[in-house]
Amino acid sequence: MQASMPELRDIHLPEPVSFWPPAPGWWLLALLAFALLTFAVLAIRRWRRRRQAQRQAKALLAQIDWQGDQWPRELNSLLKRAAMAYFPLNDVASLHSGQWREFLCQGLADKQREAFLEDYARLQTQLYQPQTDPLSPEPYRRWAELWLKQALPPKGGDYV
Template identity: 40%
Template sequence: MNPQSTLGELRDIHLPETGGFWPPAPGWWLLALCLLLVIAAAVWFIMRRHRKCRWLRLARRQLGELESRASRNPQWFAQLNTLLKQAARERYRDQHPEALSGDDWIRFLLQTSPDGDADSRQIVEAIVHSAWQPATHADPILAISFARQWLGGQKC
């Protein structure tokens, strides 16, 4: 046998074919699972916060409706007072603010106000007392301003 003839029969070295992109390696499956879990948790937290803050969005919308028909009417002040009580009931469930009235309700509004200002006391008293007085002298614009400030300071 001729050594030259056997060398001529040999072929070049061929590398094995790559595995392709599918199926992915186990590490990629774990990464995809972790990514899906993070996305699901983020969606859950966002939805939970959205549901939790629904009362505040609703109260702000109702306040806008009240503002559009502001008047010195005692019924209007009663509606504003009711709106503030409903919002307080949602925000401060453990303190039961819906049961408060008169000076206790005024004190509660001032304590939970973001400013807690004594300057707001006259406005708050006007909101509370104008709801049941036959003639009101309170300014609805100042009442709306206080209510917007009070709602703005509430966190969900």
């Protein structure tokens, strides 16, 4: 039997399995992980820009001179600038009068909405036709704080 098997060789083990190149499943997993990481980084950056825009708007709101007679203009200007930073420019820049009031009260509950529309109409009247009876700034400051808190800016940005 030994004589008939001279051409047989000893058992050879296969080469060790290399880690490179990885299997297609690992490539897909790496691609998915990269996509999730990119999405997370972009979401965090967007969230930070939103928070920054809201902080800036609140800081500007605190700087308004509520004792003077120019606060209605300053408040209206601040809300317009904040809206243009929060929302797409084409949706906000051309709004005025009733459209502007309606835009500002989006997202408010029905009772809040009615009160806001009435109050803001008085403010807009005060902007262009100063009254002998000045408005109390407190409700308007509260409305502005509420709007700045509830408005969710989709694009973030700095105030100009």
